Structure formats: C-alpha cells, structure tokens
Amino acid sequence: MYAFDYAKPASLDEAARLLADDPEAKALAGGQTYIPTLKQRLAQPTRLVDLAGIPDLATIKEEGDGLAVGAMTTHKAVAASPVVQRAFPELAYLASLIGDPAVRAMGTIGGSVANNDPAADYPVVVLTLDATVRTTKGEHRGSDFFPGMFETALEPDELIREFHIPVPEAAAWEKFRNPASRYALVSVLLVRTKDGEIRCGVGGAGPTCFRATAIEDALRSSFAPEALDGVTIDAGDLNEDIHATAAYRAHLIPVLAKRCVRRMLRR
Amino acid sequence: MTHVSLKVNGREVSRDVEPRTLLVELLRRDLNLTGTHVGCDTSQCGCCVVHVDGVGTKSCTMLAVQADGKAITTIEGLAAVAEADGRAEDGLHPVQAAFRQHHGLQCGFCTPGMIMSAADLLSRNADPTEHEVREWLEGNLCRCTGYHNIVKAIMAAGATMRGAATPRAAE
The missing domain is CATH 3.30.43.10 (Uridine Diphospho-n-acetylenolpyruvylglucosamine Reductase, domain 2)
Known part of the structure; x- marks a missing residue:
C-alpha cells in the first residue's frame, strides 16, 4: 500500500x-x-x-412500500435482519451469498453500490427495483445510477446516506458464482413489482448491471420457463475474462432467469 | 502516524501506527502474536481470521486504525475466553480440543483461521448441520488434505459446547 x-x-x-x-x-x-x-x-x-464513526448509518426499517437501509449496513446485518427476512426474504438470501462470513461481517451495501463492481450484487437490486439512493446532495433513482463499469451518478464528494428499496410482490435471485472469488460470473434478479410489472436485472455479465428486456418481454406474454426457450442475449457487449467467455455469460442469463421463474412459480 | 487503542486478548494495547498498517501486521509484527497467519493476503484463504468484538474478521483486510476501540481475540487468546466461560478443556477452547482429538489439521497453517471461524459460528449456533459448517468455512481454505476432519472436529466441538453427551459423527 x-x-x-x-x-x-x-x-x-x-x-x-x-x-x-x-x-x-x-x-x-x-x-x-x-x-x-x-x-x-x-x-x-x-x-x-x-465512515465507521458516523452514527445511525447502519439501520434497517420498513418505510412505506419498501425498506429503508442505511449505507453502512453490513451484508451480515441484512441477511440476519428479521425485518428483511419478513418483508423481502430474497434480499436477505442475496446478502447471505455475498463473499464469505468474515467478508459479510465488514462489507456494506453502500460500499458495494458506490463501487459498482460489474460482478457486485447490490447494484442489481438498486437498478432492478429502481431504488431511491438518498445522499448528502439529494436523491438519485436506481434506474439511472449506474452509467458504466465502476461508475455511478455520485459526485466525488457525495456520500450515500441510505437506500429506499421498494419491496416487490415476488422475487427470485440466482447467482452463478466463481467458486474461488465467490463473485458472480452472472447473476439474475427476477421480480414482479407490486404493480404487476416483470423486471429482470442482470449482474456480472456486462460492464455494469442491466435489464434484460428480451427476457422481460417474453415473460410478460407467458410467465413460464418455456417462454424463454427461444430468447438469446447478444454476447457482443458482455464481459470476457479467464473465468468465462462472453458467449458463456450470454448463455447463462436465460438459464438463470428460467431458474428464477421456476422458483417463483413454486412458491 | 495515528494513535490506536484496542484490547487484544484482554490486554489494553496503545500504539502509534501508520494508517496503512493492517490489523494482521499490528498483531504479528508489533505484538508478536504470530499465531494469526497470512496465507493469500487477498481476503480469500481465511488464515488471518480473528474476532473483532466477537465477530470473525479477516485481519489482512482490515486496517489497524479500523480496529481502534475494539476488542480483538486471536488464537492465542481463545482458550482464555473458554476459561472465562468455564468451557476450557486441558487449557484449550473446545474447538481447539476437538481439532486435536479429531486431527482436524495436517500442516497446521490454516488451523488458526479455521478455529477462529468455527468458534465464531458455534458462539451463535452450537448445533449447526454439517452443511451449515461447510458453508460457513467457505472463506477458509485448507490446501493439505480437505475438510473432512475439520468438519468432524467442529461438529464435535458443537456437541461439547451444547453439553450433548455423544458427539454426532460428521459422516
């Protein structure tokens, strides 16, 4: 260092x-x-x-149609929170799969979102649910918070205070992990919002998280795994590294989305 | 230099450190507590796990200044925690005793981190399933021989800690 x-x-x-x-x-x-x-x-x-000396940044509470989660809340706290487990169990599940227990005890939702690693998990939540990012300078919408790889809408001296995460009607999270780093090769968050809208967020695959509109369109006409049989994702914009080719990542997206559909139908 | 005051294995410690000093460097270099190991130095292997205010933490991925005001327990201080709880066996924490009894190690390099992680798990869940133990050890890598006896030792330690008569076999 x-x-x-x-x-x-x-x-x-x-x-x-x-x-x-x-x-x-x-x-x-x-x-x-x-x-x-x-x-x-x-x-x-x-x-x-x-930021660890600032009080009241590690809080979780229900707020209107969603959850208010403070920026310094650890993954461990989200995973273990009775409030999250009751209101939005898939978010607790997502948090429980980040890193390993020791990493979850230190890592925070605010740090994860502000860093916007292409393989991070929380950015997919903020994007897909169009969460509100409350900062020292105002508010941002999750749907336009992530312009590119390791980039966010934050100014250099702007700090996240908390997130307002709307709770969906139903949700499923599937993460295909690199077995060594535990980062997502590809992750998919499929939700049905309280308004009945189907949204499919993808992490790990591209330079930043994105919505798979082809999958959303297919599932809107028929919410069944078979609806995704003919759906392909263009590998052209996806990441390629020693762990997976872009084509492999493109292939994984509908595969994981199908698993999400099956899990949502089983509940 | 930044001044830090923390409690390490029950002892008050005050030092002036460079802000870039890692907690593991403070422990090993300044306090000579070399039982905490550095394996990968990239947050993956877990050889450096210590307890920070009772929670398993990778001391290679924490700055000493972040530990200011906190209580640290290393492998050297774990038996004393068990002594205080009246749970020590032969001067060892039940997890240490179980690793010895079930031969939960080969070269021993990963062992301090394994034991500290296991003690963290058992302090909140003394009756984990084998699956839960294996999931918990996701951030602790053994490169010698595998995890069979490590898991067996942790299951046995859990049985001891919850006062069960017969340790449940891991097989």
Missing part, C-alpha cells in the same frame, strides 16, 4: 466536507474491496475518510 492519511469524522456532513476539500481523498466503508485495491497499489488516495 502507498501511504495515506486517515480521518474518522463523526458526521456525514463532515465526511463530505473532507472529501470536498481534497479531491484525492477517498471514503472508506467496510473496506472489503477497497483495502485489497490499496494493497495492489491500484489506488493512491491522499487520505481515507472512514
């Missing part, structure tokens, strides 16, 4: 000010992605602004 200074502010406003004062400073949430990044010398911040 390169050397850096460290600050642990007691409020979100103070943290945002520290980031505004120094464009090379970076916010630190759980550190489960950023500390490995620093170790590989892929980043050289002047200062880390640790």
